[in-house]
Amino acid sequence: MCVKWFSTFRFENGVLHRIIRPVEFPKITLVGVGLLGGSVGLAVKQRGMAGQVTGYVRRVESVEECLATGAVDEATQDLEAAVTGASLVILCTPVGGMVELVEQLKPHLSVDTVITDVGSVKASVVHALEPVLPRFVGSHPMCGSEKAGVAHARGDLFEGAACAITPTNQTDPTAVETVSNFWNALGSNVISLTAEDHDAIVARTSHLPHVLVTALVNAVIGQPREGEAEFLGTGFRDTTRLASGSPNLWCDIALTNAEAIADSIDGVQNELQKLQAALHARDVSQLEAFFAKGQTLRDDWLKGLEKD
């Protein structure tokens, strides 16, 4: 077997160090090559981290498309061929269809194949896959975009982004190390936590903002008042940016993290109910507290980020 090498650079104490290592993965297989899968492919190839990057796609047009973007070395509609011989398999399909897909590909994996995914919700995936795949580690690179599809893939998508990994007590420690090192090599900051904590947190930090601004769009643009269009400005546009995300992806997220999202909505509903009571009562101190709290919390949070 021909051993390949790849190099990375590190800037330390004013000196640029070139670090040369052997290729870590003879073959990486991306199951699904959209925005995230395509970006993994580009990032891996730019860093020379794999002997070969193979993409499994469902539609014949996708074969051409993901070869054209340079995200993979080969693309195929044959799942068996795609995963056979892979040292790392990354599931980049919607969470809803992952279990069925894994049943199909499992017979073709080697005993030492490490598997991860890029799904936005983790508990359902981890609980379904861990019993059947001992070397599975859940991942969630947090660097989505409103733009879907391999055409928008970028090799630097993971640089500086947080990436959650969700091993359990049962997870093979070498698989955890492999997956952690993989995301690190792509420039991400890896955070390890339980799948349940992950889902409860992203319900609040990511899914809640999304459903809230979608509700806003549906309540305002969906039930318009006469003459209102001229009053929808940049504030409304910027606030509702997330609502333009893929409905299929978000329906999938909503179904797989339903209870945590429903709970997180309660928190906002409580705030809104208190605010409505203060509005009806013209309660100046409650209203001042509501707006002052929001401003201070957000500004302090952003100041904290700048310091990091």
Add this chain to the structure above:
Amino acid sequence: MCVKWFSTFRFENGVLHRIIRPVEFPKITLVGVGLLGGSVGLAVKQRGMAGQVTGYVRRVESVEECLATGAVDEATQDLEAAVTGASLVILCTPVGGMVELVEQLKPHLSVDTVITDVGSVKASVVHALEPVLPRFVGSHPMCGSEKAGVAHARGDLFEGAACAITPTNQTDPTAVETVSNFWNALGSNVISLTAEDHDAIVARTSHLPHVLVTALVNAVIGQPREGEAEFLGTGFRDTTRLASGSPNLWCDIALTNAEAIADSIDGVQNELQKLQAALHARDVSQLEAFFAKGQTLRDDWLKGLEKD
């Protein structure tokens, strides 16, 4: 009296036309010189639209500050001196204190002085001021910013922005024409509607997004889960941008448009309650409809804007 002239430019059929007109306002008085007042001052002076721009300010430090920015020709803490001889008075103070201020300045106005304001809420101001000021016309230039204060004033702030004016059946038609022409000359698109319609509309298009993202910040950052900070990313930051607006300004808006804002919250709460029910029931078609509706409504709205 020395008649001054000012010129504007219009590009039509490939030819640049210079239009020279006499100065329209011998003296314009800005009552309050913050972001909006200061921007009116800069815009008026850049266009040579006034013989003199005078600013009334409360604090002695503000005199220096608004002279330094060039937003006014003279700044004073003497309300009588500020408004005496003014052909146009623009109230640029918070809505809450406007009525008291008008009682103080009214005895010093000429019979033909036209008065307007820049408040974000109109019905309370119009109802309070119109009976005592026959030449009052409510205005709302919609071009705020999270940045407050005269230091952030910009002469181009009103260019391309919508500006609502809210005359009633009782309003002097020449005053309406004067105020409408004034905002037009500053580059705004003037929209005339009733104060009640204005307030109901901005409750939905402007105040609702603001209170919603403030509620989001209070519910998430204000009641944090352990380990959550690392998961607050650019989506949360961008979605909640409005929450960093001035609490004083927003408390003022909330108090003066309380019922319309409370009503608008109902619309979002209905959407959220339906969504919670669909989440608990794992109702795929309801969830798909919720996200698809939000995406389509927003994207179609933005496409419509591009065509304009």
